[in-house]
Amino acid sequence: DAKTTQPNSMESNEEEPVHLPCNHSTISGTDYIHWYRQLPSQGPEYVIHGLTSNVNNRMASLAIAEDRKSSTLILHRATLRDAAVYYCILRDPGYALNFGKGTSLLVTP
Amino acid sequence: EAGVAQSPRYKIIEKRQSVAFWCNPISGHATLYWYQQILGQGPKLLIQFQNNGVVDDSQLPKDRFSAERLKGVDSTLKIQPAKLEDSAVYLCASSSVGGATGELFFGEGSRLTVL
Numbered sequence: 001d002a003k004t005t006q007p008n009s010m011e012s013n014e015e016e017p018v019h020l021p022c023n024h025s026t027i028s029g030t031d032y033i034h035w036y037r038q039l040p041s042q043g044p045e046y047v048i049h050g051l052t053s054n055v056n057n058r059m060a061s062l063a064i065a066e067d068r069k070s071s072t073l074i075l076h077r078a079t080l081r082d083a084a085v086y087y088c089i090l091r092d093p094g095y096a097l098n099f100g101k102g103t104s105l106l107v108t109p
Numbered sequence: 110e111a112g113v114a115q116s117p118r119y120k121i122i123e124k125r126q127s128v129a130f131w132c133n134p135i136s137g138h139a140t141l142y143w144y145q146q147i148l149g150q151g152p153k154l155l156i157q158f159q160n161n162g163v164v165d166d167s168q169l170p171k172d173r174f175s176a177e178r179l180k181g182v183d184s185t186l187k188i189q190p191a192k193l194e195d196s197a198v199y200l201c202a203s204s205s206v207g208g209a210t211g212e213l214f215f216g217e218g219s220r221l222t223v224l
Contacts, residue, residue, distance in 0.1 A: 032210060043113075043200050043215025044152065087151060096142055096165060097213060099151030 004088045009104040012078045020073040020103055022088030027068050031090040034097065035062065035073050039084045044099070047073065047086070083107045111135065113216035115201050121222045127189035130219045134182070134203030140164075142213065143176055143186050144200040152200055158184065191223045 005023040012018040024033070035047040048055055048062045050071075055062040061074040075082055087102040114133040122128050134141050139160050144152035155174065157164040160181040169176065173192070178184040188195055198218040204211040 036213075041217075043202070043218050044213075045215065046212040049210065049212075085151075096154045096157045097152075098154060099144075101149075101151050 004090060004100055006086075006088050006100065006103045008101065009106065011106045011108065012075075014080060014107055014109050015077050018075040018078045018082070018105065018107075020075070020086050020088075020105065021070065022072070023070045024088070024090055025069045027090055028092075030093055032093075033062065033064060033068075033071050034089045034091050035060070036087045036089065036097070036099075037082075037084040038087070038102070039081075044087065049091075078105075078107045080107050080109065113201055113203055113214055115199075115216035115219050117219055118217065119220050119222075121224065122191055124193055124223050125190040127187065128191055128221060129185050129187045130199050130201075130221075132184045132186070132201030132216060134184070134201070135205075135214055138203035138205050138214070139181070140204045140206070140211070141178055141184050142202040142204075143184070144202065144215075146198045146200055146218070148197070155186070188221075191221075193223050196221055196223045 032049050032051050034049040036044040037047050038044040048060050050062045063072045085102040085104050087099050089097050116131050141158045143155045145155050146152040155169045156166040156176045158178045161178045176186045198220045200218045202213040202215040204213045
């Protein structure tokens with residue numbers, strides 16, 4: 001499995017943008033980049049995914065490097081409810097999600 | 110739309126006892142997954158079903174864990190006998206499509222404590 005590297009933790013102020021980095025230097029051409037997050041005492045929830053182009057949805061934006069060896073999840077205005085563990089996952093077609101340890105995001109008022 | 114339902118939410122057992130967890134996926138979702146999440150770690154895939162067939166159970170400790178998905182809908186995960194290291198949250202997820210793009214929907218999980 002291709003691996004991802006994320007910082008263990010990050011901190012942000014409320015209402016400021018947050019950029020969560022992910023390195024995946026061994027990504028293959030067919031791997032999709034998925035982001036999930038896990039709020040305390042809940043199951044993970046889908047945030048966004050992409051292959052090559054940058055993606056936007058109501059929750060976040062995903063910026064993918066041109067060589068696809070890294071990506072960044074962007075939360076445009078962090079709220080206290082965004083405090084969670086964020087997982088960056090490479091997904092082979094036909095395979096399940098393999099989670100790493102993720103980045104624990106702390107949002108302070 | 111109803112989400113993924115799991116029960117029980119909490120279970121405490123003694124080591125060497127058995128336990129079973131139940132999952133009802135989102136209606137119409139063909140793919141069902143069981144994950145184990147130990148405190149401080151990310152979820153680890155135990156088994157993946159497509160309808161009622163097993164797609165991947167390579168990380169399922171088959172000497173003590175078993176899972177079934179009869180009729181391609183509900184699923185049960187059983188542990189017998191339980192060990193201390195089985196203390197974890199057991200997460201069930203489902204998706205409507207396989208492949209690399211299908212979104213997984215997770216339940217709230219079943220927290221197991223083995224004493």
